[in-house]
Amino acid sequence: MRSLARCCARNERRRHDCKEYRRAVVTYYLGIDAGGSHCRCRLVDSDRQVIGQGESGPANARIGVEALKATLMFACNQAIAQAGLSEGDVARIDAGFGIAGIGRPGIKEQLAQLDFPFRSVRYETDAFIANLGAHQGADGAILVIGTGSIAHVRVDGRSFSIGGYGFPISDEGSGAALGLSAMRHALRALDGRTKPTPLSAAVTGRFDHDTTLAVAWMDQATPRDYASFAPLVMDYADAGDSIARSIVEDAALHVERFIEAVFERGAPRCALAGGLSHRMRPWLRQKTVERLVEPLGDPLDGALLLAGSP
Known part of the structure; x- marks a missing residue:
């Protein structure tokens, strides 16, 4: 019995030592x-x-x-x-x-x-x-559409980006760009330069339909703040709102030009990523979608x- 107990104790120490060694390395x-x-x-x-x-x-x-x-x-x-x-x-x-x-x-x-x-x-x-x-490390390209937008290409040992210079001078097709367009259209509708739509009313409603409050918000707004309007724009575009549709259609054109550019620069494949990519995909032309691959x-x-x- 003592011999068995000693054997069990040795085995337990070995298991402990092995576990500690593995943890150490x-x-x-x-x-x-x-x-x-x-x-x-x-x-x-x-x-x-x-x-x-x-x-x-x-x-x-x-x-x-x-x-x-x-x-x-x-x-x-x-x-x-x-x-x-x-x-x-x-x-x-x-x-x-x-x-x-x-x-x-x-x-x-x-x-x-x-x-x-x-x-x-x-x-x-x-x-x-x-x-x-x-x-998974192979050559290819990706177009990230989120708060901002940027394409990245890896091909034949070269790695480079397209776009992504920062909001508001870049980030075309992004959430921030959608939000900026929504604000512009909404303020024009509020002062009578364009016809109001449900989207414009929803956007200005966040500021009690008061232009001065919207301007005060814009003084401090970040790209993330503008991008917070993107789901609203997409929802109203899907519902047929004329202003929302024009905003999303314009964004889709920018996304398609991004995709064309990465293939022109030699990318063998291209995937979409980012929080807005799934919502933007249905607005792309079928021939564009057919060129895309799913991320691995x-x-x-x-x-x-x-x-x-x-």
């Missing part, structure tokens, strides 16, 4: 998709099993690198806590961050100066990781590939 991978509306995080182990997730608010580089770091770490800490990782575990995390707006001069250099608690951190744009995830993965898959996840 495992690498964790963390992917971040930081966009203009929200920031999402996914944490996986060496077997690519999801062990933690997190989410926080807008994380465009425009907010400043210190504020950006706080937003990123808020989401990361949620995932780390959910996974139950220790401080030592966190030091074995390889991270891949896809961040909107980091193509601006000096931003990557500023980010490189930040002190993250991870073993390694790699930075790219949110469009880059979306493309990487959509085609999402932007967080791309961020994990960027981090080095197998």
Whole structure:
């Protein structure tokens, strides 16, 4: 009996030691998709099993690198806590961050100066990781239509973006662009320059149909604020509202031109992504839709590939 007890005890110690050893050598991978509306995080182990997730608010580089770091770490800490990782575990995390707006001069250099608690951190744009995830690292293109809009192309060792210069000078076909057009049309209807429609009434209704209140809102409005009108525009367009339909039809033309451009630049395939992509797709011509492929993965898959996840 004593011999059996000693044998069981040894086996238990071995199992414990093996578990501790595996925990000591495992690498964790963390992917971040930081966009203009929200920031999402996914944490996986060496077997690519999801062990933690997190989410926080807008994380465009425009907010400043210190504020950006706080937003990123808020989401990361949620995932780390959910996974139950220790401080030592966190030091074995390889991270891949896809961040909107980091193509601006000096931003990557500023980010490189930040002190993250991870073993390694790699930075790219949110469009880059979306493309990487959509085609699982293979050549291809993606058009992201969300708060903003941007196309990203990977072909023959080259990687480049089309559009995405920032609202309001760019971001054609995006949620922010839809919202801006809705505001313009609604204010024209309010002062009698165009015929009011249910959409224009719904938009100005948010400001008690008072132009001065709308102008005061515009003084502080962000792209995300404008994009908050996008679902309203799409709903009224689907219902046949004339102003809403004209706004969405114009946006669809911009989306189609994006798609034409990526194929002209050599992309072998193109996928759509972003919160507005599914609602915009029915407004595209059939011949355009037939050229599109379904994404093989999402932007967080791309961020994990960027981090080095197998």
